[in-house]
Amino acid sequence: MPHDPYKALYLHLPFCVKRCGYCDFATAAVPADSPEIDAYVEDLCLQIRRKAKEGELGAIETVYLGGGTPSHLGLSRLSMLLYTLSLSMRLEPDVECTMEANPESLTERMVRDVWALGVNRLSIGVQSFDDDVLAVLGRAHDADAAHRAVAAAQTRFENVSVDLMCGIPGQSASSFEASVREAVSLGVTHVSVYPLTIEAHTPFNAAVLAGELDEPDDDVEAEHMEIAARVLAEAGFERYEVASYARPGFQSRHNIAYWTGVPYLGLGRSAATMTQNAERRMRVQDGQVTDDLNARGMAAEDLMLGMRMTRGVSDDHVARAAALLPAAPAVLEELALEGLVKHEDGRWRPTERGWLCGNDLYGALFDLA
Template identity: 85%
Template sequence: MPHDPYKALYLHLPFCVKRCAYCDFATAAVPADSPEIDAYVEDLCLQIRRKAKEGELSAIETVYLGGGTPSHAGLSRLSMLLYTLSLSMRLEPDVECTMEANPESLTERMVRDIWALGVNRLSIGVQSFDDEVLRILGRAHDADAARRAVEAARTRFENVSVDLICGIPGQSTESFEASVQEAAHLGVSHVSVYPLTIEPHTPFDAAVLSNELEEPDDDVEAAHMEAAARVLTEAGFARYEVASYAQPGFACRHNIAYWTGVPYLGLGRSAATMTQNAERRMRMQDGRATDDLDARQMAAEDLMLGMRMSQGVSDAQVKQAEALGLAADEAFTELSEQSLVVHENGRWRPTERGWLCGNELYGRLFDLA
């Protein structure tokens, strides 16, 4: 059965200079000069050409080079990848093209060249501007390198994002707040703030099990998220998604695609793809289906994902879900009574409490189906 055209493209570059202590992503620490990276990028270019020939890239509106650490692949490989991309699809300025980078591998020359090759949004994995916190996380850079990376990025890019992590054992609220303030003062246009989670089989997991590291404290994480909201709002950012803040006009369109049911294509190791039509939505990874949703489940998922966004979901979406037999009105009324959502101007929106109690909010809506 034909599927709706893909609007978002994700390219996975699964290599890093080292694996951080908290990371459970499908990445590997590989030397920058390894032939393994050459072979991988060459294969990724072949996949891009193949998908272009099949007509799958004709409607792409956002591209995201993620990892791993794409900047670790180096400039020559990135140039080949971006040149292949520009020959295979419309890579005009109105197509948002994001590349992730880490401070230890982002150079001024790389900034200039990837900008010239069509990247127009740079996302830098800073995580903290506190050297002690970076040491706890096992990052490969220090705070000065993070500052230099952001400053280098801003020599060409207007659209620069930084990632920060909160709720790290040993990280004070003052330290975290100072990192948020520094990001704003450096002039970035977007900040993502993620609470630390201890993932199974990571060094952090082993450290927690052996009592060498404290479990993240939910109350501390909530306090850090509230501090981020206050500092960034005062600096002119708006929170448009549970973990993301942007200056006006700089919300990440690729991320929004994920939360609004836009079909996306993933190429590369462990990249996920989501195809859909009016009757079915399927997610695939490594050639296997990971989700297969019918129309009722799609409607419930769209309500759940909509609650990640500050705009929430419209009354029309709720009515469509009701028409499919989902008790959406009843669910939102219950969530409102728990102060997890609020109804205003024809939309149901998440409250701050709803975002902090996301498991209850998202779970209640997904369970509708």
Template identity: 80%
Template sequence: MPYDPYKALYLHIPFCVKRCGYCDFATAATERDSPVIDEYVESLVLQLRRASKEGELGQIETVYLGGGTPSHIGMGRLSMLLYALSTAMHLEPEVECTMEANPESLTAPMVRDIWALGVNRLSIGVQSFDDDVLRILGRAHDAEAARAAVRMAQERFRNVSVDLMGGIPGQSLASFEASVREAVALGVTHVSVYPLAIEPRTPFDAAVMRGEMAEPDDDVEAACMEAAERILGEAGFIRYEVASYARPGFESRHNTAYWTGVPYLGLGRSAATMTQNAERRMRVQDGRVVDDLNARQMAAEDLMLAMRMAQGVSDERIARAAATIGAGAVGAAFDELAALGLAEHRDGRWRPTERGWLCGNELYGRLLDLAP
């Protein structure tokens, strides 16, 4: 059985000016003038040409340049990459094309040039508008640089997103709330809000083990997430996914593709590719299979991913999953989630509750257990 066509494309740029203490992504601190970056970008261009020649880009609807820090590699290399992208596929205005940027490497000429080359959405890694918190995180920018980056982006882009982080040891709830309010005041159209996670083998993990940094407090992180929902909701933002808020019409179509089981192609170091048809879903990363799901496991994963979204999952979709997994098991799982206060049923849909979003691991784990 042939695989469904790819609808989303991810290009991985694994270079940063420095690695933050909490980061466990496949990135490296690399000097901007390093020939390593030139070689990598040239390789990525060749991968784009190959994918185009093999017909893999013909139905792409969203593109995402992530990292790392794509803005770190400079406009010359970005021009090469974006030109190759535009010749490899139809980069029409309807295609959502997002690029990640950090304040220390985003410039006004870069904003103008990437916009002219087809990027139509910018996602800026702010994390906080508090200089003390930025120092704790080890970020390469200060608060004023973050403000300036957002204002520069808005000179060309209507669709500007910022990332904010909460629950950071040493960060007060008032500081977090002030950062959320500042994002609103700056006029961004999308905000992603994440609690700090201490990942194994990171500098933050080592600091916690040595007793030099406190573990993030679950209650503080929950308070931050609740504050974000309140402040952004009052400002007219809609929470459409567990960590994502947008003004109406500015939801991330690319990230939504991940959460709705759309096949995606990843190019570059450590970029993941997901292929599927009615019988099988397979994810490949770094040339090896990291997930190989059968139809039952696909149905369970689709339910789990749908419950990350505010719209949840319809009764019709649950019925289709139940036909594959078993009606008794699926019904019992959602009844249990309701009894635990993690999900609720109304208007023909199951949706996560506020508790369900705060206790996501419990909710998602129960659904994945339907087809281990």
């Protein structure tokens, strides 16, 4: 079907030095010298060139190399991938190009080379600066390696993000707060904070079922998220999305694309693609349709996704949605009475309680369809 041009490109690199016990992503622990990685990257380069020939990369504004651990690929493969990308699309400085990395595989030389090849944002999977917490998570690095990785990244990159996790069994509030403060002190420009989620079919799930690991406590996770909000706000970071904080001008444009209905193309194993036109929005993963929304469904989903953002949705947005979803204004009023959203300055915005009770907030809006 004819569709709006893709504005965001996601490249999935599903390889890690080891697989963490909580991970349910489409990844595998594969040695760095494995021919399997060579074959995968070569195929991904072919996919990129094919999409370029089909004219699908001409309007791309953000690129994200995710995983897995892209830095685990090593320099030669990353160079081939980024060179192919630069030949296939406009990879200018105004195109945000993010690469994920983990501390155990990010080196100063890699930083210099990927920067020269067009990457302009690094996202480092730190998770914690507490060695005991890192041991619980089964991470392949320690706190010293995390410090070295951030320092290496900053030899070229101004735009450096770190991921932190909270609500981890055995992680105290003081330990988590110390990690947030450490990220600030290192001078990063973006912090993402994710509560630990126990996913089915993971080693952590088996450990919880066997009584070997405590299940994450919702109240503890809420306390930790409130600590992050307070510490980062005091340090001059702005919370622009439920899990993301940035210094002014350093919000992730790629993340925002996902929450604002921007069509995106995913390449690589299990990468999702979202296509849309005025009548239909469809998500496809591994050749299977995972979502197929009509205009009403699109309107409801856009309201729901908008509530992941601090800025929420405007009155004009709600009025347009109400043409397809007449109950939308009344539902927002009900959510306001429940303390999940608030109305101010011509916008409906999520409250802190709305984010903490996200299932109630998002479900009520999506049910409008």
